[in-house]
Amino acid sequence: MTRITIAKGDGIGPEIMEATLEIIKAAGAQLEIDEVEVGEKVYLAGNTAGIDKSAWDIIRRNKVFLKAPITTPQGGGYKSLNVTTRKFLGLYANVRPCISLHPFVKTKHPQMDIVIIRENEEDLYAGIEHQQTDEVVQCLKLISRPGCEKIVRYAFEYAKQYGRKKVTCFTKDNIMKQTDGLFHQVFDEIAREYPDIENEHWIIDIGAAKVADTPEYFDVIVMPNLYGDVLSDVAAQITGSVGLAGSANIGESCAMFEAIHGSAPRRAGQNVANPSGLLQGAVMMLNHIGQTTVAEKVQNAWLKTIEDGIHTYDIYKEGVSKQCVTTTEFAQAVIANLGQQPSTLKAVHYDQETVLTLPKYQRKAAAKKELVGVDLFVHWDGYKADELAEKIRQVSVPGVELSMITNRGIKVWPEGFEETFCTDHWRCRFKPSNGAGVTKKQIIELLEKAEMQGIDTIKTENLYTFNGKQAYSLGQGQ
Ligand code: NAD
Numbered sequence: 001m002t003r004i005t006i007a008k009g010d011g012i013g014p015e016i017m018e019a020t021l022e023i024i025k026a027a028g029a030q031l032e033i034d035e036v037e038v039g040e041k042v043y044l045a046g047n048t049a050g051i052d053k054s055a056w057d058i059i060r061r062n063k064v065f066l067k068a069p070i071t072t073p074q075g076g077g078y079k080s081l082n083v084t085t086r087k088f089l090g091l092y093a094n095v096r097p098c099i100s101l102h103p104f105v106k107t108k109h110p111q112m113d114i115v116i117i118r119e120n121e122e123d124l125y126a127g128i129e130h131q132q133t134d135e136v137v138q139c140l141k142l143i144s145r146p147g148c149e150k151i152v153r154y155a156f157e158y159a160k161q162y163g164r165k166k167v168t169c170f171t172k173d174n175i176m177k178q179t180d181g182l183f184h185q186v187f188d189e190i191a192r193e194y195p196d197i198e199n200e201h202w203i204i205d206i207g208a209a210k211v212a213d214t215p216e217y218f219d220v221i222v223m224p225n226l227y228g229d230v231l232s233d234v235a236a237q238i239t240g241s242v243g244l245a246g247s248a249n250i251g252e253s254c255a256m257f258e259a260i261h262g263s264a265p266r267r268a269g270q271n272v273a274n275p276s277g278l279l280q281g282a283v284m285m286l287n288h289i290g291q292t293t294v295a296e297k298v299q300n301a302w303l304k305t306i307e308d309g310i311h312t313y314d315i316y317k318e319g320v321s322k323q324c325v326t327t328t329e330f331a332q333a334v335i336a337n338l339g340q341q342p343s344t345l346k347a348v349h350y351d352q353e354t355v356l357t358l359p360k361y362q363r364k365a366a367a368k369k370e371l372v373g374v375d376l377f378v379h380w381d382g383y384k385a386d387e388l389a390e391k392i393r394q395v396s397v398p399g400v401e402l403s404m405i406t407n408r409g410i411k412v413w414p415e416g417f418e419e420t421f422c423t424d425h426w427r428c429r430f431k432p433s434n435g436a437g438v439t440k441k442q443i444i445e446l447l448e449k450a451e452m453q454g455i456d457t458i459k460t461e462n463l464y465t466f467n468g469k470q471a472y473s474l475g476q477g478q
Pocket of ligand 1: 264266
């Protein structure tokens with residue numbers, strides 16, 4: 001018996017949750033269920049997070065959370081409950097299987113069977129954004145070694161447990177050499193620990209094009225947060241219907257399972273919604289808690305029902321479907337098929353091996369870190385790099401000198417091009433003039449002198465080497 005938390009959500013949420021619970025209970029799921037209220041009602045009662053403390057207490061105690069879609073009210077500064085939950089509970093892995101159900105659900109990609117594993121906590125989603133000048137805003141892209149190791153290891157363990165043959169990594173490390181570079185590097189390191197699983201890396205742009213065109217080429221794909229967000233929707237859509245996909249959000253101690261679609265408010269209360277997405281989430285939950293026999297039974301009965309042509313309105317198609325059913329009728333049909341297997345679609349087999357247990361992240365020894373320069377960011381609306389260089393060179397601090405100025409990353413001094421468009425946001429790179437390192441004291445002096453010269457400094461970014469290796473990017477064109 002496992003104690004779980006559920007939230008029935010908004011719109012079609014309560015109907016698809018009821019159908020899902022009915023099916024998994026009929027299949028023999030051993031669950032003790034606590035229900036919490038999250039979403040629209042909580043938001044509208046004035047809680048901008050959409051969830052209150054008592055709900056958190058229950059979710060954290062039970063550790064396993066099955067959540068129906070919720071409605072986030074428009075405007076009013078309401079925070080996304082999904083993002084909050086992922087971050088608070090450390091749900092670092094978002095797992096989204098995208099499989100075609102050809103010929104029973106129309107798709108251009110009959111052979112598609114991929115699992116997207118998206119890093120869920122970092123990258124541009126850390127939400128650290130600032131306006132720094134009149135013309136420029138920034139968003140910090142944070143990628144950590146623990147974040148990369150956890151998600152990449154999860155992808156390989158997932159592939160191993162589910163008998164998958166290949167793990168592909170998507171990044172844009174030809175451009176983002178530090179952030180995406182780290183993700184790719186960690187991928188290569190961890191891949192070596194799994195010699196039986198094929199591995200490869202693609203640059204995200206051509207990789208995404210290949211997914212849209214020839215998804216059958218891929219098996220498991222792991223990638224940083226933003227790319228995963230976009231691509232997992234593309235992948236789910238091209239299977240034929242987003243209404244059929246579930247997703248798991250996995251952390252070291254907690255996990256949340258859901259459908260990928262929203263609360264479809266216009267369909268609410270009509271008993272027409274397709275419960276399959278949430279049911280897919282529930283199957284992943286059953287595997288997660290070790291009730292693999294029940295998960296297998298539910299999944300095969302569901303596949304058989306789809307194969308029988310018993311379809312809700314969203315996937316109903318004249319000539320393919322046999323019967324257009326309501327939410328409750330669909331649930332009854334799945335229940336009636338419990339114990340049976342599909343004959344055209346591939347039946348699944350899960351066993352205890354399917355339960356993933358990952359080792360905790362082991363911290364590495366600190367590297368030798370040396371300060372070798374500083375980037376001083378400046379707000380200046382003179383727009384001419386040579387003039388700014390003259391100004392900045394008057395900020396003289398013994399032992400450091402101006403080595404380069406960039407604008408939006410492009411080198412504009414020395415030897416810039418007149419054609420390069422410049423904004424009011426400049427990066428002035430200072431390096432040691434004598435070849436030695438730079439001290440924090442020199443940086444503070446630099447800021448003080450700049451202030452005295454009336455230069456509007458926005459921020460500084462220290463330049464380091466780690467174990468002697470340069471750990472910052474060069475200016476484009478440098
Ligand atoms: P949606 O997914 O709710 O609906 C998009 C379309 O798909 C609609 O035409 C709907 O009728 C159909 N649809 C969706 N699920 C279906 C199902 N199970 N069966 C049959 N048809 C289905 O997306 P939306 O309209 O953009 O968003 C509605 C609300 O849901 C918004 O408030 C949004 O914030 C919220 N939302 C919540 C989640 C979540 O809780 N995880 C995810 C996405 C959107």
